Amino acid sequence: MNQRTYSKYAKEAAVLLGRQIKLGRKNCQWSEQNLADRAGISRATLQRIEAGEMSPSIGLVFEVAALVGVPLFEQDSRALAVSTELAQSKIALLPKRIKTKAKAVDDAF
Numbered sequence: 001m002n003q004r005t006y007s008k009y010a011k012e013a014a015v016l017l018g019r020q021i022k023l024g025r026k027n028c029q030w031s032e033q034n035l036a037d038r039a040g041i042s043r044a045t046l047q048r049i050e051a052g053e054m055s056p057s058i059g060l061v062f063e064v065a066a067l068v069g070v071p072l073f074e075q076d077s078r079a080l081a082v083s084t085e086l087a088q089s090k091i092a093l094l095p096k097r098i099k100t101k102a103k104a105v106d107d108a109f
Contacts, residue, residue, distance in 0.1 A: 006054055015052030017065065022050040024068030039064050 006014075025035050036046040041060055049056050049064055065072055074080040 004054070011052070011054070014054055017061065017070070018050045018052035020070045021061075021065050021068055024065070024070045025050075028068055030068075035064065035067065038067055 025032070028035075030038075032043050032046055032050075036043045039046065039060065041064070045056055045060065046064065049061050062072060074083055
């Protein structure tokens with residue numbers, strides 16, 4: 001199986017988020033097992049999240065971050081809803097499909 005490659009930026013962002021989650025967990029004075037139980041995941045999965053690995057699903061990472069109070073976008077749920085609605089409004093203004101221009105074939109030998 002081919003391993004997925006990620007940009008340096010994406011990997012660094014995952015490591016930063018993992019460290020923020022670990023810091024949040026420690027500030028809550030929760031053990032790894034305690035947080036894993038609260039999130040409904042294994043301790044090993046939590047360790048992968050805190051290490052900044054890319055394999056855990058984004059939903060799990062977001063849930064763990066929310067449990068320990070790591071803000072991802074907006075702290076206030078109303079502000080998050082407004083930001084989400086604004087993004088949807090902008091998407092609605094754009095074309096539904098993006099077509100790439102076909103390259104002209106140079107068949108003059």
